[in-house]
Amino acid sequence: MKLKTGSGFFLLIFYLTIALSTTAQVASPYQSSYNFVYRNWNNQSGLPQNTVYDIARDSAGYLWGATEEGLFRFDGAEFTIVNEANTPGLYSSTFYDILPVGGDLWASSRNAVLRIRRKVEQVIDFRRYVQGGWIEAIEQDQQGRLWVGTSTGDLFYVLHDSVYSCPKWDAREAGSIETISSSRNGLFIGTSAGLFKLGDPSAKPVSVPRFNGLQITSFCRDNNDEIWIGTAKGLFHIGKDTVAFNESNGLKEGFVNAVYCARDGRLWIGLRSAGYQVLDNGKLITPSQEKMAHDGVRAILAMEENLVWMGTNSSGLIQLKPTLIESSPPETNLAGKIILPIYQHPNGEIWVGTAGQGVTRSFQGKSATFTQGNGVSSNLVLAIYGRNDHVYVGTSNGLDRFNIVTQKFDRHFTDKNGLQNNSVYSLFNDSRNRLWISTRLGGLHWMDEDEVIHSFTIPVLQGRPNLLCAFEDSRRNLWFGTRGGGALRVNYGNNAVEQFHAKQQFPADIVYAFFEDKEGDLWMATEKGLVLHSNGKFRVFDKTVGLFFNEVYRILEDSKGFVWMSGNLGLQRIALSELLAVKHSSSSRVRLGVRLFNSLDGMPNSETNGGFFPAGWAMQDGSLWFPTAQGIAIADHGLIGAESNALNIQVQSLRFGNNEYLPTESIEIPPGVYNFEIRYTNIDFAKASDIQFHFRLKGLDDQWTQAGNRRIAYFSALAPGEYTFEVKAERYGYWSQAAVLHFKVLPHFYQATWFKVMVVVICMAAVALIVMWLKKSARRNIREQQKIIKAQINGQEKERQLISTELHDSINQQLTTAKIYLDFAKSNDKMQSELIAKSETMVNDVINDIRSLCHSLTPPGLKDIGLKEALEDLLSPYLSVGKLQTHLRYDLAPDELQEDLEFNLFRVTQEQLNNITRHADATEVWFEFESDPTGIHVSIRDNGKGFELKKVQRGLGFDNIRNRLAIYGGKMEIRTSPGKGCTLQLFIPHLREGEGA
Numbered sequence: 001m002k003l004k005t006g007s008g009f010f011l012l013i014f015y016l017t018i019a020l021s022t023t024a025q026v027a028s029p030y031q032s033s034y035n036f037v038y039r040n041w042n043n044q045s046g047l048p049q050n051t052v053y054d055i056a057r058d059s060a061g062y063l064w065g066a067t068e069e070g071l072f073r074f075d076g077a078e079f080t081i082v083n084e085a086n087t088p089g090l091y092s093s094t095f096y097d098i099l100p101v102g103g104d105l106w107a108s109s110r111n112a113v114l115r116i117r118r119k120v121e122q123v124i125d126f127r128r129y130v131q132g133g134w135i136e137a138i139e140q141d142q143q144g145r146l147w148v149g150t151s152t153g154d155l156f157y158v159l160h161d162s163v164y165s166c167p168k169w170d171a172r173e174a175g176s177i178e179t180i181s182s183s184r185n186g187l188f189i190g191t192s193a194g195l196f197k198l199g200d201p202s203a204k205p206v207s208v209p210r211f212n213g214l215q216i217t218s219f220c221r222d223n224n225d226e227i228w229i230g231t232a233k234g235l236f237h238i239g240k241d242t243v244a245f246n247e248s249n250g251l252k253e254g255f256v257n258a259v260y261c262a263r264d265g266r267l268w269i270g271l272r273s274a275g276y277q278v279l280d281n282g283k284l285i286t287p288s289q290e291k292m293a294h295d296g297v298r299a300i301l302a303m304e305e306n307l308v309w310m311g312t313n314s315s316g317l318i319q320l321k322p323t324l325i326e327s328s329p330p331e332t333n334l335a336g337k338i339i340l341p342i343y344q345h346p347n348g349e350i351w352v353g354t355a356g357q358g359v360t361r362s363f364q365g366k367s368a369t370f371t372q373g374n375g376v377s378s379n380l381v382l383a384i385y386g387r388n389d390h391v392y393v394g395t396s397n398g399l400d401r402f403n404i405v406t407q408k409f410d411r412h413f414t415d416k417n418g419l420q421n422n423s424v425y426s427l428f429n430d431s432r433n434r435l436w437i438s439t440r441l442g443g444l445h446w447m448d449e450d451e452v453i454h455s456f457t458i459p460v461l462q463g464r465p466n467l468l469c470a471f472e473d474s475r476r477n478l479w480f481g482t483r484g485g486g487a488l489r490v491n492y493g494n495n496a497v498e499q500f501h502a503k504q505q506f507p508a509d510i511v512y513a514f515f516e517d518k519e520g521d522l523w524m525a526t527e528k529g530l531v532l533h534s535n536g537k538f539r540v541f542d543k544t545v546g547l548f549f550n551e552v553y554r555i556l557e558d559s560k561g562f563v564w565m566s567g568n569l570g571l572q573r574i575a576l577s578e579l580l581a582v583k584h585s586s587s588s589r590v591r592l593g594v595r596l597f598n599s600l601d602g603m604p605n606s607e608t609n610g611g612f613f614p615a616g617w618a619m620q621d622g623s624l625w626f627p628t629a630q631g632i633a634i635a636d637h638g639l640i641g642a643e644s645n646a647l648n649i650q651v652q653s654l655r656f657g658n659n660e661y662l663p664t665e666s667i668e669i670p671p672g673v674y675n676f677e678i679r680y681t682n683i684d685f686a687k688a689s690d691i692q693f694h695f696r697l698k699g700l701d702d703q704w705t706q707a708g709n710r711r712i713a714y715f716s717a718l719a720p721g722e723y724t725f726e727v728k729a730e731r732y733g734y735w736s737q738a739a740v741l742h743f744k745v746l747p748h749f750y751q752a753t754w755f756k757v758m759v760v761v762i763c764m765a766a767v768a769l770i771v772m773w774l775k776k777s778a779r780r781n782i783r784e785q786q787k788i789i790k791a792q793i794n795g796q797e798k799e800r801q802l803i804s805t806e807l808h809d810s811i812n813q814q815l816t817t818a819k820i821y822l823d824f825a826k827s828n829d830k831m832q833s834e835l836i837a838k839s840e841t842m843v844n845d846v847i848n849d850i851r852s853l854c855h856s857l858t859p860p861g862l863k864d865i866g867l868k869e870a871l872e873d874l875l876s877p878y879l880s881v882g883k884l885q886t887h888l889r890y891d892l893a894p895d896e897l898q899e900d901l902e903f904n905l906f907r908v909t910q911e912q913l914n915n916i917t918r919h920a921d922a923t924e925v926w927f928e929f930e931s932d933p934t935g936i937h938v939s940i941r942d943n944g945k946g947f948e949l950k951k952v953q954r955g956l957g958f959d960n961i962r963n964r965l966a967i968y969g970g971k972m973e974i975r976t977s978p979g980k981g982c983t984l985q986l987f988i989p990h991l992r993e994g995e996g997a
Contacts, residue, residue, distance in 0.1 A: 034278065034287035035323040036308075037602045042316030046079035048072055048093075052311025054299045056098040058105045060118075061648050061683040063301075065311060066095035071107050071114070074317070075650075075681045076688035077711065082107075082120060089123035090114070097138050106146065110134040113148060113158065118662045122161075129156055129163060139180035141187060145201070149177025149189065157201060168204040181219040190216025195229070222261040230256035235269060235279075250284035252277060262302035270297025276310060292318060305644065307685055321686065323602030324640050325571065328352075328625075328632035333367040334360050339627030340610050342617045343384040345391055347404065350619070352632065353381030353612075359393055361402075375409035376400050382612045385427035387435060388449075394424025399437060401451075411451070418453030419445065426613035428470030430478060438467035438480065458488060458497050469613045471514035473522060481511030487524060500533075507531055507540050513615070515555035515563065517580060525552035525565060532583060541582070546592035546733065548572055548690075553609050554616035556624045560637045566608040566616055566626045570598030571635060578733070593733020595643075597635065600687055605630035647691075647736035648683040649729045654743055655679065667743035671751070675716045678741060682729040692730045699723035720747035784966070811846050818842035866894065867902040871909060871927065884917065884925055891930040901988065904964045905929075905938065911957045912940045912984055920944025920982065931990075935970075938986035946976045961986075 041047045049069035056064050063074040070083035070093045083093035092110035099106040105116040111130045115122040126135060126148065133152035140146050146158040153171030157164050175193035182188075186199040195211040215232035222228060226239025232255050234246035247254045251271070258270035267279035275293045278285045296313035303309070308320040328334060332350070336357025343351045349363040358371035359381045372379050376393055383394030391402040399413040414422050420443030428436045437445040437453070442464040444456045465484035472478055476492040486501035486509060500506040508526035515523045521534040529542030529550040542550045549572070552565045563579060565572045573595045582590045598606040610616065610627035617625050624635040654661045654669075656676035661667040669676060682691045693707040699721055707713065713725070725741040749755050818839040825835035865873075868890045875886040897905070909927065916922050922944030930937050961984075962972055968988045976982035 033322070034285055035326065035602070036287060036289075036320040037323050037600060038289070038291055039319040039321070039600065040291065040316050041074075041079075043069075045316075046072075046074075047316045048079075048081050048083070050312075050314050050316045052299060052317050053096045054098045055301045055309050055311045055317070056100045056105065057301065057303065058100050058116075059103045060650065063309065063685065064098050064100075064105060064107070065299075065317060066098050066107060068094045071095045071098075071109075074685075075683045076685040077681065077709075082114070082116070087114070087120050087123065089125065090120075091125075091127065092134075094134070096134065096136055099138050099140060101140050106138055106140070108135040108138045108148065113138060113146065118664060124158060124161070124163070126156075126163070129154065129165075133176075136177050137180045139182050139187070141182040142184065147180050147182075147187060149180050149191075151176045153177060153191065155189070155198075164201065166198070166201050166205075168202070169198070170205075173207075174205075178215065178217050179219060188219065190219065190229070192216075217255075217257055218259045220259045220261040220267075222267065223263065223265055228259050228261060228267060230259040230269070232256075235259065245279070245284065250277075252286060257296060257298050258300045260300035260302055262308075263304065264302075266302070268300045268302055268308060270300050270310065272296045273313075276300070291315065303685070305686060319685065321600075322639075325597050325602045326634045326636065326639065327602070327604045328634065331365050331367060332360060332362045332632070333369070334631065335369040335371070337604075337630045339629075339632055340381060340612045341384045341394075341614055342610070342625045342627055342632065343386065343391070343614055344617050344619050344625075345386045345404070348620060349391070349404070350625075351384045351386075351391055351393070352627075353384050353393065354379075356380055359384065361391075370402075370409065375402070377412055377414075383424050383427040384614070385429055385435065387429040387433055392427050392435060394427050394437070396423050398422045399424050399427075413453060418455065419443065420455060425466055426469055428472075428613070430472050431476055436470050436478070438470070440466060442466060442482075442485075444480070456490075456495075459499055468511070468611075469513050469615075471516075473514075473516050474520055479514050479522070481513065481524070483510050485509070487511045500538075505538060507538055512551075512553045512611075513555050515557070517576065517583075519580065519583075521583065523555060523579070525555050527551045530555075530565070534583060539583075541590075541592065545582070545590050546594045548594060548596045551609075553611060554614070554626065556616055556618050556626075558618070558624055558635065558637055559622040562637070564616075564624055564626075564635055566610070568607055568609050570596055570601075570603060570606040571608055571626060571633065572596055573635075591730075591733060595732045596687075596690055597633075600689075603633040604628055605633075608633060645732065645734040647729045647731060647734065649727060649736040649739045650681050650683060651725065651727060651739045651741040652679040652681060654725075654741060661743075663741050667741070669718075669743060669745045671720075671746050671748040673745075675714070678713045678715070678725050678727075679711060680713070680727045680739065681711050682731075682736065684731075690731050693727060694730065695725065695727040697723055697725055718745045720745050720751050811849055814842045814846045814849070818846075867892075867897060867906060867929075870902075870906055874906070874910060874913070875927075878913075878917075885923060886925050886927065888927045889929070890927075892936070893931075896931060897936070898991075901936075901968060904967070905986075908938075908961050908964055908986065909940065911961060915957060916940075916942045916944060916982075919947075922981070933990075935987055935989035938988075939983060940986075941981065941983040943981045946978050946980045946982055948978060949974055949976055 042050050047067070049067040052065045052067055054066040058064060065072045065074070070081045073080040084090045090109060090112055092112070094110045095107055097108045103117060107114045107116060111125070111127045111134065113124040113126065113135065114120055130150050133150045135148055136151045137149040138146060144159070148156045148158065153174040153176060155166050155169045155177060173193065174189070174191040174196065177189060177191050179190040180187060186197055189196040189198060189205070192215045194214055195208040195216050196205040197208065198205045216229060217232065218230035220228050224239060226237065229236040229238065234244055234251060234254050235256050237243040245251050253271040253274040255272035256269060257272050260268040262268060269277045269279060271277070273294065273296045275289045275295060276297045278287065292312060292315050295315045297310050298313060299311035301309040306322055310318040310320070312318055332352065334352060334354070336354030338355040339352060340355055341353040345351070349361055352360045356379050358369055358376055358379045360367055360369045370376050376395055377397035377400050378395035380396040381393055382396065385392055389404045391404065393400045393402065398419065400409050401411040402408070403410045413419060419437070419439055421439035421441055423440035424437060425440060426438045430436065433449060435447045437447060439445070444458055444467055445453050446456055447453050465482040467480045467482050469481040470478065478490040480488040482488065486499060486506045489498045489500070502509070508528040508531055510527045511524050513525040517523065521532060524531040524533065527550065529540050529547055530552060532539045532541065541547065549567045549569045552567050554566045556564045557576060558564065561576050562573050563576050574592055578593055582592060597603060605628040607629040608626050615627055619625055622637070626633045626635070651663050654667055654676060656669065656673050680693065682688070684691055689709055691709060693710065694704045695707055695713050696702060696704045697715065700718065700723060722744050725743070726738040728738045729736040821835040821839040821842070825832040828835070871888060871890065875888060878884040878886055913925070916925055920942050922942035924943050926939070926941045928939040958972070958974070965972055965986060965988065970986060970988035973985040974982065975985065
């Protein structure tokens with residue numbers, strides 16, 4: 001360990017020249033102040049590796065340790081590891097030395113020095129300086145220089161993040177640098193070759209003659225400002241009384257690995273392979289240390305909380321804690337470990353019954369065990385009680401009486417003497433000096449001083465429950481607790497029996513013990529917790545109000561005003577004043593300040609459930625004895641003393657994915673992170689398991705969540721916004737201040753205000769555009785409808801013009817000529833016959849022209865012969881004159897087309913045929929009519945000269961064709977190019993049922 005301050009170097013030399021011959025006194029290892037509870041953590045319980053080279057505590061209260069597999073931080077419950085896997089710039093996970101300085105913690109790995117606060121803040125790389133060795137020791141001097149010593153004897157210092165070497169330091173002379181300590185007068189450097197003093201980095205080091213060639217392992221300074229030095233050949237004390245300790249005068253081993261000067265004046269000594277010793281007021285003490293007696297202690301840290309930590313060679317991290325609950329003293333000489341009833345007679349005798357090993361009597365430092373072979377009826381002892389000069393022992397085979405005067409068991413009682421059953425469950429002597437005896441299956445008896453057993457009649461209890469315990473209240477009423485039948489009360493005046501069970505709103509089935517407070521109210525130990533009987537009403541106090549366990553077996557009050565309760569998880573202690581306070585409280589949110597004692601406090605076993613009567617006793621010396629599964633647990637308030645109720649609550653970090661944020665940082669959780677956790681702790685090295693945490697998230701809910709002993713809070717799918725996490729700790733009824741963490745959840749871009757405003761604007765613009773589009777579409781539809789109507793009008797007008805032209809230019813002229821012939825025939829008899837013949841010819845021509853005109857306007861017989869025949873009739877003249885070669889393929893069913901659709905397809909075909917004959921210069925035309933499940937397909941293809949579609953697609957009557965198709969939702973496609981002919985593709989979808997053209 002490090003020597004932080006020191007006297008002058010010459011004073012040290014003076015002390016070292018004095019003869020070192022004083023012999024220490026070796027004290028007994030059985031002093032009560034050195035009765036420790038040992039706990040250890042190794043690589044099976046969170047420690048990265050079992051060799052701990054150094055330990056220290058930082059300014060926040062965490063414990064740090066150096067191992068070969070990483071640097072650990074410990075809060076009493078969980079380990080956090082620093083190694084090369086999680087620390088950029090670190091190239092070795094082996095650590096040897098730790099140095100707390102102010103708010104920082106320095107730690108040395110093989111080839112780097114780390115500065116740590118809440119996290120690793122800086123890594124100083126020493127790989128170029130440390131070759132063939134490792135960093136063994138670090139220290140900071142009063143000028144702020146960080147000194148670094150290596151296993152190869154090199155000495156460096158770091159100033160303003162730059163590394164410097166000492167020009168006059170000789171590594172070969174020093175050997176390995178084991179430890180460095182700073183004082184007001186310079187630097188002391190302990191090496192494998194001796195002790196050196198260095199006043200200034202540029203000065204030549206001075207060797208301390210007394211230690212030449214001696215390996216120096218550790219330094220410390222005591223409360224008197226005197227130096228202790230651990231070496232490979234013993235312990236040296238440099239002060240007013242210069243003393244050396246070695247194997248000849250008390251040390252178990254001469255090689256001292258570590259020394260630590262505690263504030264209470266004790267010196268803790270860690271040995272290389274023989275555990276540890278303590279120097280207390282000049283006496284070397286070797287406490288019991290079976291688990292580490294042959295292990296080496298490399299580092300020691302004694303803390304103000306009365307805890308001592310040790311880093312060992314192979315046992316990991318060891319904690320020494322003074323025992324608060326002791327085991328039975330050696331003089332009790334218990335025959336068995338499983339303890340059942342405990343009783344102390346008024347004369348001071350202590351009687352302890354066991355499960356299978358008989359009963360032990362202890363008195364005035366002597367003990368005797370009685371078994372089935374020398375006095376008791378059975379080795380299974382279930383109950384003990386006494387009166388006058390007798391002690392009665394209840395067993396599974398009857399009741400035995402011990403005569404204190406003769407020191408012998410002199411009487412045995414069984415069912416032959418009036419017992420209803422030979423298994424005796426409880427014994428109790430009341431104020432009338434009557435001994436009450438309960439036996440298996442609900443038997444209850446009393447025995448006066450005449451030693452005659454009388455059965456006591458009690459109400460018929462369903463199931464015949466066993467009577468487990470007895471108690472007499474201040475009104476001299478007797479109470480009996482049962483297993484399965486609640487409680488019984490026997491009135492003092494008339495022996496009337498009253499039963500309290502479920503039908504009378506009694507909240508429990510089993511009653512193990514009774515306790516009466518100073519106000520005369522009765523508390524019952526049950527499987528449901530503490531049941532209070534006050535003013536004729538019952539009230540339950542259980543884990544919801546602070547108990548660590550509900551099932552209570554025995555209630556005892558100590559001399560300091562505390563009430564103790566035994567159970568399967570240990571001993572619970574509550575101040576009687578607090579019980580009285582909650583008794584009078586009408587609040588439904590009461591909280592008891594309960595302290596739990598278990599094996600971590602020294603109990604031989606936490607299972608404290610004697611189960612028989614009496615399952616614990618308040619002794620005459622003020623101690624309380626309770627039975628456990630591995631011996632007796634003794635609660636003595638003098639050992640416990642005053643306890644600190646200070647709590648050290650910490651929020652450690654917020655984590656999601658591989659990201660970790662500390663409370664000192666500005667924390668923003670990005671969008672898309674739906675799950676994260678917040679870690680918190682209360683640094684407590686005594687009993688971290690007793691801490692209860694409560695947290696809340698302001699911004700989400702102001703209600704506190706009870707987290708028990710869990711140290712992580714999980715959150716998911718928080719809405720964007722700012723939040724404050726608060727956590728507080730509670731232990732034994734005392735609360736910490738809340739620790740806080742502020743963070744912000746960032747929104748997705750679509751959750752941001754600007755985006756919402758933009759969406760509103762876009763939506764408004766979209767609505768406007770849709771309205772404009774609808775208006776434009778409506779106008780376009782109107783224009784299309786107008787075009788259709790116009791095309792229809794134009795078609796009708798063309799037909800009228802055609803009729804007019806035909807009538808005027810041809811038919812009218814011919815009829816006029818015929819009239820002229822007839823008029824002339826009236827006056828010219830000679831040519832009358834000829835003129836009438838000409839007139840007849842003219843009239844016949846007119847008839848043929850009218851027939852042709854009608855044929856062009858309405859296909860002949862379309863209604864009667866169908867579309868196919870009408871098309872054949874349309875194409876026949878072209879074939880007859882040889883003007884066009886026409887090819888018709890018609891694959892439509894006879895009833896597939898409606899009449900109006902047939903007419904429009906005929907007109908479309910007629911229109912396109914006219915276009916081909918007028919403009920295409922084609923010699924062949926192919927007409928195809930077919931259908932599929934989607935609709936009607938029509939193709940009209942010619943081998944003409946084609947055309948530029950973009951130039952003439954609005955002409956050639958195509959608008960009329962489109963308009964006709966539009967009536968049926970049809971489509972038209974034109975495929976053409978110059979010299980490639982033209983193909984007109986038509987598609988008319990099938991009309992769905994209920995639709996019409």
